[in-house]
Amino acid sequence: xxxxxxxxxxxxxxxxxxxxxxxxxxxxxxxxxxxxxxxxxxxxxxxxxxxxxxxxxxxxxxxxxxxxxxxxxxxxxxxxxxxxxxxxxxxxxxxxxxxxxxxxxxxxxxxxxxxxxxxxxxxxxxxxxxxxxxxxxxxxxxxxxxxxxxxxxxxxxxxxxxxxxxxxxxxxxxxxxxxxxxxxxxxxxxxxxxxxxxxxxxxxxxxx
Numbered sequence: 045x046x047x048x049x050x051x052x053x054x055x056x057x058x059x060x061x062x063x064x065x066x067x068x069x070x071x072x073x074x075x076x077x078x079x080x081x082x083x084x085x086x087x088x089x090x091x092x093x094x095x096x097x098x099x100x101x102x103x104x105x106x107x108x109x110x111x112x113x114x115x116x117x118x119x120x121x122x123x124x125x126x127x128x129x130x131x132x133x134x135x136x137x138x139x140x141x142x143x144x145x146x147x148x149x150x151x152x153x154x155x156x157x158x159x160x161x162x163x164x165x166x167x168x169x170x171x172x173x174x175x176x177x178x179x180x181x182x183x184x185x186x187x188x189x190x191x192x193x194x195x196x197x198x199x200x201x202x203x204x205x206x207x208x209x210x211x212x213x214x215x216x217x218x219x220x221x222x223x224x225x226x227x228x229x230x231x232x233x234x235x236x237x238x239x240x241x242x243x244x245x246x247x248x249x250x251x252x
Contacts, residue, residue: 047115047149057119057228057244059188062208064249067183071152073097074145075175078127080137089144090120092172097146099160104149109156118147125224145181154178183226185214188246190230194238198227201245209249217248224248 049057055065073096075089097117104113123143130136148157157178165173187209191201202225209215218224228244 047113049116049118057230059190059244062187062189062205064185064187064212064214067186067246069180069182071148071150071178071180072121072145073148073157074143074177074179075172076143076177078139078141081140081142082137088170089172089175092168092170092176093120093144093146095164095168095170096157096161096173096176097148099164100148100152100156103156103160104151109153110151113149113151115149120229121145121147122227122229123224124227148178152178183246183248185249186226186246187214187216187249188244191243191245192239193241195241195243198243198245205245205247213252214249215252217250 056067059065073093075093077086077089079085094117101115101117103109104115106112121144123145125141126136126139127141128136128139130139157176161173161176164170187205189201189205191198224247226244226246228246229241230243231241233241
């Protein structure tokens with residue numbers, strides 16, 4: 045049976061409202077970077093992540109690494125902050141610092157990742173493939189919801205999330221005095237017009 049995250053893991057990726065949820069430890073391919081995401085350099089990193097992710101998927105489907113396992117590649121995710129502290133309407137995209145990632149199914153190992161990375165690099169010659177890391181990440185208790193529309197209007201959804209959080213014993217978990225949030229891209233921005241894009245917005249919580 046094919047594992048499809050949109051069907052088997054709805055609670056993680058398709059929230060129907062603003063809600064708190066505990067996110068378990070997950071495995072990711074990831075690349076870190078900085079600067080404006082509307083750039084060729086950023087696009088090259090995304091291409092590298094997808095190339096290796098689909099390579100792993102094909103290997104798992106064919107049973108190269110044990111029992112065959114078929115699944116849908118997970119959506120692209122990103123963790124974002126800024127070097128200069130800018131945000132919302134005053135966001136300076138040139139100062140963005142990010143970690144973009146694609147989740148991998150349980151059973152993927154560092155050895156599998158390195159094997160596929162080498163194979164894909166030999167075919168694609170994308171130097172950013174060599175920047176890909178394989179790590180586990182645990183959000184833990186988090187607040188999340190779906191934002192529909194342009195990335196530039198996410199501030200409106202964050203304001204609603206902040207209002208929801210005000211009536212709870214929790215607050216946003218900050219890192220190095222900077223707000224870090226996660227985005228999960230349910231829509232392909234290359235194929236879906238801005239006003240119809242759907243993005244999960246999520247941030248970690250801690251007790252006040």
